[in-house]
Amino acid sequence: MTSEEAPGPxxxxxxxxxxxDHRRSTAESSEVEMLMPVLHDVLDRTGLRTSxxxxxxxxxxxxxxxxxxxxxxxLDGVGAWPPISESHVEMDGAWALYEAWxxxxxxxxxxxxxxxxxxxxxxxxxxxxxxxxxxYYVAPLWPDAIALAALQAQALIDxxxxxxxALAAVAARSRSDAAANPHAQLAGRVPQGDYVVRPLRTGDCxxxxxxxxxxxxxxxxxARRLCERPAWIRGxxxxxxxxxxGVRDLTDSPSTRLAAERAGAFERPVDTAExxxxxxxxxxxxxxxxxxxxTVRVNPSGGALAANPVMxxxxxxxxxxxxxxHRGASDRALAHATxxxxxxQNLVAVLEGDPR
Amino acid sequence: xxDVLSAPLVVEFPFTRSLGPVQSAFxxxxxxxxxxxxxxxxxxxxxxxxxxxxxxxxxxRDLVEVAPTGTVTTWAWNHAPRRGQPLDTPFAWVLVxxxxxxxxxLHALDAPGPDAVHTGMRVRVRWAAERSGAITDIACFEPYDxxxxxxxxxxxxFADAVSGVVVPARLDYTYSPGRAQSDxxxxxxxxxxxxxxxxxxxxxxxxxxxxxxxxGVATAEHVEVGPRGTVTTFCIVNIKAKNLDIEVPYVYAHxxxxxxxxxLHARIGGIPYDQVRMGLRVEPVWTEGTRHPxxxxxxxxxxAAYDTYKELL
Numbered sequence: 001m002t003s004e005e006a007p008g009p010x011x012x013x014x015x016x017x018x019x020x021d022h023r024r025s026t027a028e029s030s031e032v033e034m035l036m037p038v039l040h041d042v043l044d045r046t047g048l049r050t051s052x053x054x055x056x057x058x059x060x061x062x063x064x065x066x067x068x069x070x071x072x073x074x075l076d077g078v079g080a081w082p083p084i085s086e087s088h089v090e091m092d093g094a095w096a097l098y099e100a101w102x103x104x105x106x107x108x109x110x111x112x113x114x115x116x117x118x119x120x121x122x123x124x125x126x127x128x129x130x131x132x133x134x135x136y137y138v139a140p141l142w143p144d145a146i147a148l149a150a151l152q153a154q155a156l157i158d159x160x161x162x163x164x165x166a167l168a169a170v171a172a173r174s175r176s177d178a179a180a181n182p183h184a185q186l187a188g189r190v191p192q193g194d195y196v197v198r199p200l201r202t203g204d205c206x207x208x209x210x211x212x213x214x215x216x217x218x219x220x221x222x223a224r225r226l227c228e229r230p231a232w233i234r235g236x237x238x239x240x241x242x243x244x245x246g247v248r249d250l251t252d253s254p255s256t257r258l259a260a261e262r263a264g265a266f267e268r269p270v271d272t273a274e275x276x277x278x279x280x281x282x283x284x285x286x287x288x289x290x291x292x293x294x295t296v297r298v299n300p301s302g303g304a305l306a307a308n309p310v311m312x313x314x315x316x317x318x319x320x321x322x323x324x325x326h327r328g329a330s331d332r333a334l335a336h337a338t339x340x341x342x343x344x345q346n347l348v349a350v351l352e353g354d355p356r
Numbered sequence: 357x358x359d360v361l362s363a364p365l366v367v368e369f370p371f372t373r374s375l376g377p378v379q380s381a382f383x384x385x386x387x388x389x390x391x392x393x394x395x396x397x398x399x400x401x402x403x404x405x406x407x408x409x410x411x412x413x414x415x416x417r418d419l420v421e422v423a424p425t426g427t428v429t430t431w432a433w434n435h436a437p438r439r440g441q442p443l444d445t446p447f448a449w450v451l452v453x454x455x456x457x458x459x460x461x462l463h464a465l466d467a468p469g470p471d472a473v474h475t476g477m478r479v480r481v482r483w484a485a486e487r488s489g490a491i492t493d494i495a496c497f498e499p500y501d502x503x504x505x506x507x508x509x510x511x512x513x514f515a516d517a518v519s520g521v522v523v524p525a526r527l528d529y530t531y532s533p534g535r536a537q538s539d540x541x542x543x544x545x546x547x548x549x550x551x552x553x554x555x556x557x558x559x560x561x562x563x564x565x566x567x568x569x570x571x572g573v574a575t576a577e578h579v580e581v582g583p584r585g586t587v588t589t590f591c592i593v594n595i596k597a598k599n600l601d602i603e604v605p606y607v608y609a610h611x612x613x614x615x616x617x618x619x620l621h622a623r624i625g626g627i628p629y630d631q632v633r634m635g636l637r638v639e640p641v642w643t644e645g646t647r648h649p650x651x652x653x654x655x656x657x658x659x660a661a662y663d664t665y666k667e668l669l
Contacts, residue, residue, distance in 0.1 A: 028360045030534025033566040036574060050572055066367045066529040076565055079572020122365070123529040127438065131525060135371060136379055137404045137491045138462055140523050142440035147449045150432030151462075158430065158475045197449070198433035198470055242410035246451050246460030247402065250430065 012104045013223040013230030015216050017319035018042035022185040022211035022307035025121040031070050035117045035212045036077035042214040046226040050079045054109025056086045057100045059093035059116035060311050063128050093315030094337030094347050098236055100217055110219045117212035118311035125208055125310055134243055146205055150197035152250040152342040153281035157199060159251045162284045164199060168192045170280040171203040171305055178302025185209045185307040204280040211309030213316045231322035231351040235263035238347035253289040256346040260290050263348045265334050272297045272324055272333035274317035278304040282343055318349055325353040361538045365531040374520045376407040381419050384517040386493035389483050390510045393422045393457050403457035419512030422456035423505040424481040429453050429460045433470040442496050448473045452497055455504040464496040489518030536566035544648055551616055553577040559617035582613035586660040587636040588668050592629055607632040611652055612668040619668050626653030635659035
């Protein structure tokens with residue numbers, strides 16, 4: 001096959017997005033009971049049924065709720081019969097979306113259902129997240145998620161990249177924007193509060209909560225039939241840094257920058273950025289790495305400071321960015337998801353709507 | 357919010373991990389109060405040392421001793437220490453670049469308060485009184501205003517090097533089974549088995565989990581099933597389980613309760629293990645103080661015909 005005959009990569013778009021209201025506790029629901037209404041919602045938006053979906057991929061972590069193989073029970077909400085083509089990542093749903101995107105690129109499927117969920121309420125997410133750390137040198141010290149984020153925040157302050165009032169402003173802007181987001185857990189005027197781990201105050205930290213999100217991807221003409229204004233994925237890339245905290249420059253995010261470059265984020269300006277920055281100081285890092293200036297609308301949803309269902313909060317960023325394109329509020333948006341301590345691993349997606 | 361059941365759930369086990377040669381040298385060194393780094397091929401010294409270069413992924417084995425004194429590169433004040441953390445009084449989390457190292461080590465700094473801590477301050481290792489070859493052999497760091505300590509030039513070779521670590525882990529949860537399973541457990545407390553029917557395919561699931569796994573829709577209609585049922589398939593257990601006071605061999609079976617479209621599983625008693633068969637009719641045996649049937653026993657009815665349960669295998 002000559003290069004003239006080789007088909008180009010397929011155009012793939014986010015055609016629908018749904019999420020739960022994110023709440024401090026969903027003790028009245030099992031994981032599948034919490035997730036299933038979101039799956040029905042996202043399918044209803046396209047008129048598709050499970051049997052129409054070519055590939056299903058999900059993201060979650062058993063450590064959150066302390067239930068082994070919880071994702072297999074969550075599949076009950078999909079209706080996986082006759083047997084479906086399915087996969088799961090023990091990661092944020094943004095990485096499940098990445099897998100689904102590559103599956104559609106191969107041409108093996110034309111549509112994909114991507115979902116993720118997290119129940120933080122049964123356990124202590126601060127402590128749960130210590131279990132992802134180096135088990136030899138770090139995890140035995142039980143440094144919790146807020147402590148590690150605080151080390152990063154202090155490094156940023158020492159480097160002159162931010163200060164406590166600037167961090168408070170990030171937190172206030174996020175919760176203020178979240179007032180327009182009916183799914184947000186923490187919105188409106190929220191006091192900055194006392195230090196949790198100094199220099200981070202309560203207001204600099206995400207709310208702890210439960211929630212789920214789902215997205216439908218479709219390729220080419222299929223996407224146009226399912227959605228009035230598809231959010232075309234122009235590029236996605238994800239990169240990871242060393243696990244050793246003391247090896248990294250915590251004031252920078254070279255993995256985000258590289259992922260953004262590979263996703264084509266710097267080719268033209270974006271008008272919107274949905275950043276997965278669970279801690280206020282991490283937005284400072286990401287804005288610099290992504291070269292976002294004041295012309296870019298950052299986290300109009302309120303971001304992870306307004307709702308942080310762990311394992312779903314990254315997928316929610318892609319969904320929120322796509323939803324803005326669907327409703328004509330954005331033409332070119334960047335969505336970012338993170339994983340690991342202090343922004344260790346980062347995914348960047350660039351989404352565009354058709355010209356109006 | 358409807359009344360939901362909840363119960364404490366503790367997930368706890370020791371992780372036993374073997375060590376690579378560099379990790380072994382480092383942790384054995386801590387036991388002997390010697391701090392070791394590893395040199396990368398471009399001449400940087402990594403502390404804590406790793407087996408592979410974090411930039412090039414090259415295998416690195418060149419151990420080099422560094423000093424027990426160093427400089428804080430960033431810090432965070434922890435006014436409320438949590439379980440398992442190095443100190444139980446307020447302390448600073450610190451990244452410390454030891455003298456002679458190019459990277460920083462995470463640990464705790466024992467200081468009187470946040471005003472006594474700053475980036476760039478000098479600290480030294482406070483060794484734990486009892487050391488076993490673990491990162492916790494460093495009790496913490498403490499402020500230090502003396503000269504940089506000099507390494508002794510240790511080779512990194514030790515007699516009796518540690519080859520593994522056992523790291524206990526414990527996470528505490530409050531388990532809530534959700535709406536459907538709460539209803540099921542409540543009914544069991546009245547010695548009734550209540551499943552739920554799928555509004556689409558009409559199948560009755562026991563135990564119910566709130567969703568029909570075939571149709572992907574919510575189940576809600578309660579359907580009392582059993583108490584009698586049919587053994588659809590079974591196995592003979594010959595290995596005694598730890599903490600389980602049941603004589604082997606015994607039979608564990610799938611049982612389709614009358615009215616249910618999904619078999620549940622339970623032990624079969626009241627019949628020699630080698631006489632249990634597919635189609636055997638059974639009923640639950642409850643004992644005082646338990647929340648579910650202790651086991652199922654034969655009812656004495658004639659066996660069920662294969663056609664009546666073949667869809668439930």
